[in-house]
Amino acid sequence: MKPDLIILDLTMPVMGGFAAASELRRLLPEVPILFYSMHEGPHIVKEARHIGVQGIVSKSRISETLLDAVDALAIHKDTFFPDST
Numbered sequence: 001m002k003p004d005l006i007i008l009d010l011t012m013p014v015m016g017g018f019a020a021a022s023e024l025r026r027l028l029p030e031v032p033i034l035f036y037s038m039h040e041g042p043h044i045v046k047e048a049r050h051i052g053v054q055g056i057v058s059k060s061r062i063s064e065t066l067l068d069a070v071d072a073l074a075i076h077k078d079t080f081f082p083d084s085t
Helices: 017-027 042-051 059-074
Strands: 006-008 033-037 055-058 079-081
Touching: 006 017, 017 033, 017 042, 033 042, 033 059, 042 055, 055 059, 059 079
Parallel strands: 006 033, 033 055, 055 079
Antiparallel strands: none
16 A cells, blocks of 8 residues: 555544654655644644654644645645644
C-alpha cells in the first residue's frame, strides 16, 4: 500500500495521532501526513512538526481549509491551519 496522503486525527482509539504519525513516518517517510483535529495550539503544531507531520487542519475550519491543505501537500508544501508558528 502506497497512499498519496495520510489524514489522521489526534484523538483515536488504540493509538493516538502522534504515535501513529511517528510510526507512519518511519514506515512511509515520503508520504505527507495531515492532522485533522479539534485540538489546536502552538504546542500541537510544534509536536507535529517535530514528528514530521506536514500539515494540520482544524475541524472548526474544515470547510475553509481542507481542500487547500490537501492541494498544498500534493505539491510538497507544508501547511498548518491555523498557522500557529
